Amino acid sequence: MNDMPKASGRQLGVLDLAHRWLRGHVQPGDICIDATCGRGNDTKLLCELTGETGRVIGFDIQQEAIDSAAALLTEHHLNAELHLQSHAEMEQYAKHGTVSCIVFNFGWLPRGSHEIFTHADSSIAALNAGLRLLKRGGSLVLCIYYGGANGFSERDALLEYLSALDSRYYTVLQCTFPNRTGCPPFAVFVTKECDL
Numbered sequence: 001m002n003d004m005p006k007a008s009g010r011q012l013g014v015l016d017l018a019h020r021w022l023r024g025h026v027q028p029g030d031i032c033i034d035a036t037c038g039r040g041n042d043t044k045l046l047c048e049l050t051g052e053t054g055r056v057i058g059f060d061i062q063q064e065a066i067d068s069a070a071a072l073l074t075e076h077h078l079n080a081e082l083h084l085q086s087h088a089e090m091e092q093y094a095k096h097g098t099v100s101c102i103v104f105n106f107g108w109l110p111r112g113s114h115e116i117f118t119h120a121d122s123s124i125a126a127l128n129a130g131l132r133l134l135k136r137g138g139s140l141v142l143c144i145y146y147g148g149a150n151g152f153s154e155r156d157a158l159l160e161y162l163s164a165l166d167s168r169y170y171t172v173l174q175c176t177f178p179n180r181t182g183c184p185p186f187a188v189f190v191t192k193e194c195d196l
Contacts (some may be wrong), residue, residue: 014143014185017175019045021141021189022101026050030100033133034058034080035087035126040069042103047078056080057094059087087126091133097195099133106154107145107185120157127161131170131192140190147183162188169194 022042026032028051034043037060046056058080060066066084073080081093087104106123130140146155162172171193176186 014187015041017187018042018103018141018143021139022046022049022103025139026101029053031055031094031098032057032100033090033094033102033130035090035102035130036060036105037065037069037082038105039065040072042105043069043080043082044072044076044078046101046103047073047080057090058082059085059090061086086122088122088129090126091129094133096132097135099130099135100138101141102130102133103141105143105145106158120154123154123158124161127158131190134192136192136195138192142188142190143185144188145185162190165190
């Protein structure tokens, strides 16, 4: 007799991990940032979790992404501040020490051109800005896509940056899928434990 559970037919993905984290950490009234709006799915979830008393700010450098996110939010009667701007500029829109959660998807726009993707220089600048904006107990949620057109340089630079964060102030948790082939995206969660 085989006691192995039956497969569900669907693998747990990096976005599943990210959304589970968000549901466990974002509260009504929070200020949250979607640093890379993409198609708007993370923006939508943040709006639902923060509720009418919260504030969600979104960024993307592609008009297609901003339009997709806006359409999804309109469809679900949700509101966020969307900016056609680099995530590295997020400090213009929130005060230091006030943000509960910032979500990043590093890579390319889903169902978009793989020739347009995030780059290490602006991504690390955005992470620096994000850490300054986070309140104590706040978190960064990173989904890192790599390989293909954007290669591995951004992934490697992000991991080097994250591994250098002072453990007295930040906890960094990396969740990978070692039993999957190819270049499976992975998640990293950074919690700000105390103020510098």
